[in-house]
Amino acid sequence: MHIEPLSYKTLEAAIDLVNEIFPHQNLFEKASLTFRFSLQNSIISQLAFSVIGITEARYWVAIDEDSRKVIGTTGLYCYKKDRDEAYWLGWTCVAPEARGQGIGGKLVDFCIAKARTAGKQFLRLYTSNHSNQAIAQILYEKRGFRLIGGSQIRGTQFKKLYCELEL
Numbered sequence: 001m002h003i004e005p006l007s008y009k010t011l012e013a014a015i016d017l018v019n020e021i022f023p024h025q026n027l028f029e030k031a032s033l034t035f036r037f038s039l040q041n042s043i044i045s046q047l048a049f050s051v052i053g054i055t056e057a058r059y060w061v062a063i064d065e066d067s068r069k070v071i072g073t074t075g076l077y078c079y080k081k082d083r084d085e086a087y088w089l090g091w092t093c094v095a096p097e098a099r100g101q102g103i104g105g106k107l108v109d110f111c112i113a114k115a116r117t118a119g120k121q122f123l124r125l126y127t128s129n130h131s132n133q134a135i136a137q138i139l140y141e142k143r144g145f146r147l148i149g150g151s152q153i154r155g156t157q158f159k160k161l162y163c164e165l166e167l
Contacts, residue, residue: 003074092136
């Protein structure tokens with residue numbers, strides 16, 4: 001497995017994977033939009049990110065060496081409100097058939113290193129208390145992320161959990 005920047009070549013496979021793992025996506029934060037806009041350097045993409053308060057977004061994919069298939073995704077983005085101090089970890093997931101091989105940990109460690117290199121003070125993320133995200137929460141806790149807040153996800157019984165890692 002190796003990690004490479006998201007590209008037009010890997011775009012559709014990355015979107016398909018994220019849609020499989022995260023079927024309930026906020027309209028303005030859909031992977032199909034954020035991934036595409038992150039690859040474009042246009043006024044439209046900058047405006048779209050600006051509407052949701054994002055100043056920067058970059059994504060990567062984990063590629064299986066043998067099959068050349070996308071088996072994971074991750075990304076970093078900045079909100080305008082905290083761009084000087086923090087990156088946010090986004091769309092981190094591993095294909096079900098590739099789980100249990102340490103890929104998720106490698107993706108998170110990759111982003112932690114990127115955030116440190118960029119001089120950020122914090123790496124933040126949000127997840128939920130949905131049972132399908134329990135393994136990810138254990139991974140984040142092992143890396144030192146701590147819970148800093150939460151809010152009810154409208155129309156569901158679940159909470160959005162905000163976590164932070166001091167770098």
